[in-house]
Amino acid sequence: MRLAMIGTGYVGLVSGACFAEFGHDVVCVDIDPGKIEKLKKGVIPIYEPDLDDLVTRNHAAGRLNFTQDLKAGIADCDCVFICVGTPPRPEDGHADLKYVYQAAKDIAGAMGRYTVIVDKSTVPVGTAREVDAIVKAENPAAEWDVVSNPEFLREGAAIEDFMEPDRVVIGADSERARSVMRQLYAPLSDKGVPILMTGRESAEVIKYATNAFLATKVTFINEMADLCEKVGGNVEDVARGLGLDDRIGPRFLRAGPGYGGSCFPKDTMALVKTAEMVGSPTWIVDAVVKKNDARKRQMAHRVGEICGGSVKGKTIAVLGLTFKPDTDDMRESPSIDIVDELQSNGATVRAYDPEGTDQAKAVIKGAEFCSSAMDALTGADAAVLVTEWAEFEDLDFDVVKSVMKAANFVDLRNVFSPANMQAAGFNYLSIGRPAAA
Numbered sequence: 328m329r330l331a332m333i334g335t336g337y338v339g340l341v342s343g344a345c346f347a348e349f350g351h352d353v354v355c356v357d358i359d360p361g362k363i364e365k366l367k368k369g370v371i372p373i374y375e376p377d378l379d380d381l382v383t384r385n386h387a388a389g390r391l392n393f394t395q396d397l398k399a400g401i402a403d404c405d406c407v408f409i410c411v412g413t414p415p416r417p418e419d420g421h422a423d424l425k426y427v428y429q430a431a432k433d434i435a436g437a438m439g440r441y442t443v444i445v446d447k448s449t450v451p452v453g454t455a456r457e458v459d460a461i462v463k464a465e466n467p468a469a470e471w472d473v474v475s476n477p478e479f480l481r482e483g484a485a486i487e488d489f490m491e492p493d494r495v496v497i498g499a500d501s502e503r504a505r506s507v508m509r510q511l512y513a514p515l516s517d518k519g520v521p522i523l524m525t526g527r528e529s530a531e532v533i534k535y536a537t538n539a540f541l542a543t544k545v546t547f548i549n550e551m552a553d554l555c556e557k558v559g560g561n562v563e564d565v566a567r568g569l570g571l572d573d574r575i576g577p578r579f580l581r582a583g584p585g586y587g588g589s590c591f592p593k594d595t596m597a598l599v600k601t602a603e604m605v606g607s608p609t610w611i612v613d614a615v616v617k618k619n620d621a622r623k624r625q626m627a628h629r630v631g632e633i634c635g636g637s638v639k640g641k642t643i644a645v646l647g648l649t650f651k652p653d654t655d656d657m658r659e660s661p662s663i664d665i666v667d668e669l670q671s672n673g674a675t676v677r678a679y680d681p682e683g684t685d686q687a688k689a690v691i692k693g694a695e696f697c698s699s700a701m702d703a704l705t706g707a708d709a710a711v712l713v714t715e716w717a718e719f720e721d722l723d724f725d726v727v728k729s730v731m732k733a734a735n736f737v738d739l740r741n742v743f744s745p746a747n748m749q750a751a752g753f754n755y756l757s758i759g760r761p762a763a764a
């Protein structure tokens with residue numbers, strides 16, 4: 328089949344490369360000339376494990392190409408995927424659909440034959456209908472269907488998630504479109520991946536419901552961590568006890584500094600807004616959004632606590648800036664609020680991230696960016712681990728202690744054991760766990 332991906336970011340590039348790996352003929356389109364130039368030269372503009380191999384192999388095989396020219400790119404395509412960003416609107420936090428609508432207009436003007444237009448971007452319920460109306464207004468003579476096919480991949484494990492998903496959700500209102508989508512995903516359905524066919528509205532709600540449910544799970548365990556700290560429990564034991572219940576499951580029960588990233592914050596907010604607009608408020612999700620927002624800044628107070636009550640005049644090493652490991656994505660990362668709060672309280676911040684420094688520089692101002700964890704830790708009055716990159720597990724705490732001004736360590740991801748940190752001579756605070764006996 329011939330496919331076009333409109334938007335060559337995390338979703339468009341990963342899904343485009345994976346579709347090419349299935350054997351489809353894929354062209355990735357983007358309005359960002361820098362991105363397309365890099366891709367043509369074999370440079371991957373984002374950090375995602377194993378993506379460079381997949382892109383290079385399929386590009387060399389002639390199945391994966393890149394262009395800025397949308398018209399040429401999508402002529403003669405069976406399916407055109409809208410994979411553009413849907414960021415929160417600055418004025419109210421609802422999903423900004425201007426990129427989706429622009430893509431819909433561009434596609435409408437360029438379609439050559441019957442085309443399935445697929446919303447892969449995360450979009451509020453009703454958007455497929457809206458895209459349909461835009462295409463109809465622009466090019467009423469064309470033949471098309473609009474399908475909702477939300478994407479569930481996680482950055483850092485994006486290829487595996489795309490190639491071995493728990494399910495593929497397809498919201499379509501016509502049998503013709505359903506049949507094209509079945510053919511497209513045959514390599515997955517053939518190996519037993521469930522393909523869930525629904526109406527378009529249901530598919531759109533499924534995506535938001537999934538992210539809101541996962542965000543709720545994270546926020547719930549964070550509340551249990553706070554409770555454990557007050558009553559002397561250990562949130563890791565609580566999470567294990569909860570997760571062993573088959574009805575609950577163990578995933579997304581790791582207490583931490585609050586969720587971030589390009590999806591959970593904006594999708595929970597957009598769901599709250601949609602629900603408000605239609606008069607069916609989602610009180611649970613609303614509480615999750617508020618609780619999570621407040622939590623990120625509260626984490627900075629833990630650093631003040633370990634410094635004897637205040638970070639004023641102190642140098643703080645921040646280890647890990649991206650919203651999770653194995654990505655360079657800084658969008659809505661908890662580190663942004665944590666660093667800002669530390670700086671507002673008078674601290675000097677020395678920060679290090681293995682992959683996210685370039686993106687971090689655009690959103691974190693006034694911090695000193697360091698070339699290694701040891702560099703950041705040198706001379707620091709306290710360290711705070713915000714993102715659990717694997718390399719931090721190998722820190723040699725004898726050396727760390729010798730380079731820091733004071734042995735104060737706040738571990739917001741519970742990477743280290745309180746007993747080991749105490750034995751290494753550190754004042755150590757983590758999340759929802761008692762200090763070592």
Ligand code: NAD
Nearest residue numbers: 334335336337338357358359411412413426448449478482
């Ligand atoms: P991104 O910002 O990384 O990429 C979007 C790309 O679209 C950019 O390169 C931009 O230049 C391009 N673009 C914008 N308008 C265009 C147009 N008219 N024509 C061509 N290109 C255009 O975004 P992303 O992280 O890939 O997310 C895309 C969508 O997928 C969002 O709705 C997001 O919520 C959703 N999603 C993201 C993830 C994730 O982990 N990143 C997972 C699932 C779903």
